Amino acid sequence: MTPYGNIAFFIIISILLIPTILLGLSGKTAKRYNIFISIVILAIIFGHSVNGTVSLVLFTLFQLVLIISYQKYRLQKNSTMVFVIAVVLAIFPLVLVKVLPILGLHHLFGFLGVSYITFKSVQMILETRDGLIKDKISVIELAYFLLFFPTVSSGPIDRWRRFYKDMQTVPSANDYQKLLFSGINYIFVGFLYKFILAYLIYNYTLIYLPNHTYNYLTPFQGHIAYMYMYSFYLFFDFAGYSAFAVGVSRIMGIQTPINFNRPFTSRNIKDFWNRWHMSLSFWFRDYVYMRFVLWMTKKKWIKNKYTVSYLGFFLLFFLMGIWHGLEWHYVVYGLYHAMLIISFDKFERWNKKHKRWPKNKWTHAIGIFITFNAVCFGFYIFSGQLF
Known part of the structure; x- marks a missing residue:
């Protein structure tokens, strides 16, 4: 049985979690x-x-x-x-x-x-x-x-x-009550994301694209539509699953960290990776990127700290890409995000020196727009439709 894949799974865990809930509301372990x-x-x-x-x-x-x-x-x-x-x-x-x-x-x-x-x-x-x-x-x-x-x-x-x-x-009865309500809320969010929004996007748009079944779309327009619809589907499907996991965890007294924090409102690509699949990106950051940079700095094989950092980004996103699979589109997806991160870092350093890009609500909105489209194109690569 696939976890969170059908109503039968939720019925089973709902029944099994009844003693957990009763013990928690009584302040017992x-x-x-x-x-x-x-x-x-x-x-x-x-x-x-x-x-x-x-x-x-x-x-x-x-x-x-x-x-x-x-x-x-x-x-x-x-x-x-x-x-x-x-x-x-x-x-x-x-x-x-x-x-x-x-x-x-x-x-x-x-x-x-x-x-x-x-x-x-x-x-x-x-x-x-x-x-x-x-x-x-x-x-x-x-x-x-x-x-x-x-x-x-x-x-x-x-x-x-x-x-x-x-x-x-062992949380008190009041503390557990908060965990329980929070868990139930996450589960309802999961149902909204995975079984309503992701379902509608997939069954009413995605399966017809990019092969422009809609007569009014050109092949190019069909691929553009697929890129955006696939990006939203991927988010709602995976964020829905993650919400289920977080919700059930909290009912069991474990505050599993959240995985998504409004990623499509990210103002730049670094901000995006602090919001998207956070537990995975933080894992690779802490245990791959940081260790590689510290190791290279200690060995002093490359003295330029930016070169070391950029090599670390390539290693991080290459590994993240092939973790999804060894197909070319996953490899290219990883390297694409490495290029985005490095390009943004160069831009940040350039702007710090020349101050050509002020921080205000307009540049913030433009940053969100650029990041959103860059990310959606990355998901288009990830989908395999480009190859």
Whole structure:
């Protein structure tokens, strides 16, 4: 069963969450029960596929052993080589998932949510290396974090320290009531986005484009219409799913971070990536871009800080592109956004020196207009229609 894919899924989780809600409104912990229902929901999600179930179990066991082993090692030593090996091992199953389909072997491995569990696992290793995670972690709690069912398939990507704090906190009855109302509100927003707006856009416009079924559209106009409709569909569909995940998480007492914050009102491309798929963009920023820049600065192989920063942007968005898939349109999509970020950074530095672009409501509106169209063209590349 696909998470949040049909009304049956919502009926099941609504019934299973009743004890969670009653315990929360009584000011009591529902931690153990939430772990139990997570197992039940995971069984429902993955139970239809033996291959998927076996892959999930083996993959999770592998990541648990890897994380716990590295944590024990880190208490005694701090070899860079061991750290690199641990990160490579954590990523390796995801690499297989991306590469095997090219070889025609996609049925041998992989399951829904492998990417997001990998991101969490790599995060645990990186933060253990940095000394941010020192305390001994319960295997059950770690597994709960990796397999937290509201976000397991498509995020948002949470951070262990934030998740653990929520997991250990028992909110008062009044505080839980606020969480419950907030969660229900997010779920209703999800229904509006995913099952109404995204549904209408897809079924009444997108399926007819860009092959201009509408007689009054030229082929060029059909592609332009597709570009904008696809962009809105992508937002409402994914933002709707994310709202469901955040809403259910809050009902379970976990304040999973939001993934979208009015991205189409971004005033520039940097602002856009602080609003769009935020948990993913922040993950790549913190664990790829920042580490690459710090590493290159330490090695002093390239002295120009802007060159280092731009190489970091190319690495970040290239990886973000191929994470979606190894097809050309995903690679080009990533590199396109790297070019946008770098171009805007150059413009910002130029304007800081020459002050030709003042900050006022008019330039703000123009910035939103330019960013919106640049982003929509990026989604057009992402859709594969350009190739």
